[in-house]
Amino acid sequence: MTTTLDRGALPGVLTVGLARGAVELKQFFRHKDQVIFTFSFPALILILLGSVFSDTYEGTGVSSGQVFSASMAGAGIIATSFLNLGIGVAEDRSDGTLKRLRGAPVPMSAYFIGKIVLVVVASLAELVLLLAVGMALFDTTLPADAGRWFTLVWVFLLGTIACSLLGLTISSFAKNAQSAGAITNLPYIGLLFVSGVYIPLVVLPGWMLDIGALFPVKWVAQGFRAALLPDSMAAQEPAGTWELGTTALVLGGWCVVGLVLCLVTFRLTARKER
Amino acid sequence: MTAIQVQGLRKSYNTLVAVDGIDLDIHRGQVFAILGPNGAGKTTTVEILEGHRTRTSGSVSVLGTDPARATRAWRARIGIVLQTANDAAELTVAETVRHFATYFPAPADPRAVIEQVGLTEKAGARIKQLSGGQRRRLDVALGIVGRPELLFLDEPTTGFDPEARRHFWDLIRTLAADGTTIVLTTHYLDEAEALADEVAVIAGGRIVARGTPATLGGRSTAKATVSWIDHDGPRSVLTDTPTALVNQLSGGGRELPELTVTRPSLEDTYLSLIGGAR
Numbered sequence A: 001m002t003t004t005l006d007r008g009a010l011p012g013v014l015t016v017g018l019a020r021g022a023v024e025l026k027q028f029f030r031h032k033d034q035v036i037f038t039f040s041f042p043a044l045i046l047i048l049l050g051s052v053f054s055d056t057y058e059g060t061g062v063s064s065g066q067v068f069s070a071s072m073a074g075a076g077i078i079a080t081s082f083l084n085l086g087i088g089v090a091e092d093r094s095d096g097t098l099k100r101l102r103g104a105p106v107p108m109s110a111y112f113i114g115k116i117v118l119v120v121v122a123s124l125a126e127l128v129l130l131l132a133v134g135m136a137l138f139d140t141t142l143p144a145d146a147g148r149w150f151t152l153v154w155v156f157l158l159g160t161i162a163c164s165l166l167g168l169t170i171s172s173f174a175k176n177a178q179s180a181g182a183i184t185n186l187p188y189i190g191l192l193f194v195s196g197v198y199i200p201l202v203v204l205p206g207w208m209l210d211i212g213a214l215f216p217v218k219w220v221a222q223g224f225r226a227a228l229l230p231d232s233m234a235a236q237e238p239a240g241t242w243e244l245g246t247t248a249l250v251l252g253g254w255c256v257v258g259l260v261l262c263l264v265t266f267r268l269t270a271r272k273e274r
Numbered sequence B: 001m002t003a004i005q006v007q008g009l010r011k012s013y014n015t016l017v018a019v020d021g022i023d024l025d026i027h028r029g030q031v032f033a034i035l036g037p038n039g040a041g042k043t044t045t046v047e048i049l050e051g052h053r054t055r056t057s058g059s060v061s062v063l064g065t066d067p068a069r070a071t072r073a074w075r076a077r078i079g080i081v082l083q084t085a086n087d088a089a090e091l092t093v094a095e096t097v098r099h100f101a102t103y104f105p106a107p108a109d110p111r112a113v114i115e116q117v118g119l120t121e122k123a124g125a126r127i128k129q130l131s132g133g134q135r136r137r138l139d140v141a142l143g144i145v146g147r148p149e150l151l152f153l154d155e156p157t158t159g160f161d162p163e164a165r166r167h168f169w170d171l172i173r174t175l176a177a178d179g180t181t182i183v184l185t186t187h188y189l190d191e192a193e194a195l196a197d198e199v200a201v202i203a204g205g206r207i208v209a210r211g212t213p214a215t216l217g218g219r220s221t222a223k224a225t226v227s228w229i230d231h232d233g234p235r236s237v238l239t240d241t242p243t244a245l246v247n248q249l250s251g252g253g254r255e256l257p258e259l260t261v262t263r264p265s266l267e268d269t270y271l272s273l274i275g276g277a278r
Helices: A013-030 A032-052 A064-094 A097-102 A108-137 A146-171 A177-194 A206-214 A216-228 A231-236 A244-273 B042-049 B093-101 B110-116 B132-144 B162-177 B189-195 B216-221 B242-250 B266-277
Strands: B002-013 B016-027 B031-035 B057-062 B078-081 B150-154 B181-186 B198-203 B206-211 B224-230 B233-239 B260-262
Touching: A013 A032, A013 A108, A013 B093, A032 A064, A032 A108, A064 A097, A064 A108, A064 A146, A064 A177, A064 A216, A108 A146, A146 A177, A146 A216, A146 A244, A177 A206, A177 A216, A206 A216, A216 A244, B002 B042, B002 B181, B016 B042, B016 B181, B016 B198, B016 B206, B031 B042, B031 B189, B042 B057, B042 B150, B042 B181, B078 B132, B093 B110, B093 B132, B110 B132, B132 B150, B132 B162, B162 B181, B162 B189, B181 B189, B189 B266, B198 B216, B198 B266, B206 B216, B206 B266, B216 B266, B224 B242, B233 B242
Parallel strands: B031 B181, B031 B198, B078 B150, B150 B181
Antiparallel strands: B002 B016, B002 B057, B198 B206, B224 B233, B224 B260
């Protein structure tokens, strides 16, 4: 090793990124408290809310449980993207993971590919779990036609992308994993209340609706209701329609804002550390 | 051949000057120890060499590259053993070393590396179950699995028991024998004495002395203290010519009770060096 060896080519960024993804998944699913919190918490809330409010919406044959299932599926994928990355990246920063990777021939893009793999798998698992609970207990049915499947897919994608980027942004403001838990859960739980997840939008006061409408949670939940409930339920939304166009605009907008915020804060933190 | 060349390195944070003009040449295949008290600028200097930190001024070349412009190919040629890391707690030792090997173009066999750091019995254990010393040995495994030409070790044996330290030193000697250039920071003088070909003492952001452990700070040519006991009790004399003195005192072979000839220990030299810089 005294001379410069011909070491051959560096492994490709995608190869390293996928290897990172495999390791991220292993770590995530072995972290029992995290898994229990991320998966059981929305499922438990769904079972509780669906059992407490067992009435049926007049003239639609749709039960409260079905509505909660759709909305909680939206809340669930926000937990697996926003909370997961907000807390996970802050943890990587404080426990030395990021420093170790920066000292190895690992491009930052490979680290992010690993995180994308993690968020996609965890979010799909969350969606499947909550739909399964809904189907088992509250007569939830899978989307009835191709159009609704399409709605489910794009709301899922735009929602997880926007919330992942916001999670990455907020991780920069946390001193450590504990403080990241606090600063991500506070806005998350608060928004669940004003976004029609725990409480139907129609009973909320106007100012709460206005606050909820600014953030992605309301639009992801509403988009999932559009995909999973019959059109007769659109009348229960404040606007009287599913507002899919607005949903796409707001979530798309948050993707752009999230990307800009994420790049700016990552650059600032990187500079501060050096 | 030079592995590391540093000229006029300075690093300041606002008004605080952490590194205040350091020059260094470290040759390939050398084990080079950087000694100094906490806050002297050791870690800052090493982190600049590793490409983890930017510098305020000066020129730095590590394996022919400026670490401020580190590329992946350059990163693949160096190894870094972090001072504190608690990452990957849920993975096993073997998983982590195997995974880390996939980052490099020509890695060592992960199983051989685990064997080399003495963790074979713990290969299947989760990292969170390792003791402090085992955890540090894993850090070393991750530092060497890419077969680096240059290895940085930042206070590698802090918190080790004496036996673990001896094992660790053997490991470093094996790596050095393979031709790996090693830069280690430490505040253990015996560690520097046992491992290093050359030592630099940093205090107050400057190099205050540099040399082999035996000659550091004029240690080998310093006055010796000759002590013995005569009718009046313990005697001791500081002299440049201890051999002549002993010869004269003993009158051609008479035994002198409790005779000792001592030169300043590395610790004495070190303490006077860093004391003078304060």
